[in-house]
Amino acid sequence: MFQYKDLEIWFSAGSQHLYGPETLRQVSANTQAVADFLNKAGLPVKLVFKPIVTTPDEITALCREANYAANCIGVITWLHTFSPAKMWIAGLSILEKPLLQLHTQFNEVIPWDSMDMDFMNLNQTAHGGREFGFIGARMRKPLSVVTGYWKNKKVQEKVAIWMRVAAALHAEKHLKVARFGDNMREVAVTEGNKVSAQLKFGYSVNTHAVGDLVGVISSITQGEIDALINEYEESYTLAPCTQVNGEKRQNVIEAARIELGIKKFLEQGKFGAFTNTFEDLYGMKQLPGIASQRLMQQGYGFGPEGDWKTSALIHVFKFMAKGLPGGTSLMEDYTYDFTQGNELVVGAHMLEICPSIAEGKPLLDVQHLGIGGKDDPVRLRFSAKPGPAINASLIDIGNRFRLITNELETVKQPHPLPKLPVACAVWKAKPSLDVSVEAWCAAGAAHHSAYTQALTMDYIRLYARLHHIELLEVNENTDITQFQKEILWNEVAYANS
Ligand code: MN
16 A cells, blocks of 8 residues: 655746846745745655656646656646646646646735835736636646635645645556455445546455355464464453363454454555455355455455445545544444434444544454354454544436435434444434435435544535546535435536536
């Protein structure tokens, strides 16, 4: 998997030769100073200063080199002076990486007493940036614009969001999703066109025989298993039946072997995400529970029942959110509490919820699972931290991909679930349970989603925009009548996306 520290974003100012060499020298020095400052400001990806570009050929060369530089994940430009935008057409038409216009000024405040025409020749963002905006719009480029003084924290936060989304797009383009088994039989929403997904998002999705995975699981040594069980004992509270000499201890040993085997398989094949299905576990003793949970926590995408779209989305969200507070997990709408005025959704899955969203120390437990016909699987039990979160579901609507989000407020689990041994999150859906569900179903969103406490809609909107995929948002302001019209209109707006 990629590391943020290995990635870079190129930073260059656009100008022209109208103002003489002294102005260009100053533009260059200022751009370098801004890059140096921002690199010390704690942004997630480093900025690499590139010489200013002043002619169509220089601009085109910059864009061409950015395309071919393996670690360059995007370009930031600053129209410090006016840079006539027809000069940018050739370059922008080939640029394949995300582009941000930093609409800033070297000076924060206007020097009212000293400002003269030399100052105006040097500092032209207010109009130069708008000329650049026009060509972005004219070329239908998904240009991002961040406006404000470069030392301002809010400006840096917006740049950081863009950087993280650009980094996630880069990781997504190189993502390999391994599928163990096909989709759960007869399930519709987890299906989709894998070629279309690769064309749109860049990731590949391929099937690998469960027997090959079982071969790797069988190769795990007792020493490796012992070390992992030590880690379990340090990280979790162990239910009595799972402790040394407990009646289910052997299940824990087997679960550790499965976790190590899946991880080894994923590492050997450089996979960043995987799926499995309880209908195809041939040769495995348990459905992987704790394995999927812990691998998600390490950044792997996971989708149950062959759900490769959710698996890939979880990996992408996790990569975007690396180092941010709050977790990201697979989620499934499990059941409702229809108490009037306090309607709740319980989100869970039969095993595979990521402990990155947990409040407190998870309980490692072994309990019977009514489907799959295998040994009782090991799972981590916990409830999710209260606070705001988002559910996101990616579906294949036939001629395109559609992303649907629902903002929600996770609440403290009101009652224990002594007889339902799963990890769960309990939330209030926005704007209300009924409107949320009616909108979700009208949009065709799945019962599986990527649940994230770490990302805000700013990240997800930018992700959708850079991919030019349809995004339907269910939130505090959702009106169901309007939402249904939006679905209808989007048939035209996204017909060729
Ligand atoms: Mn499911």
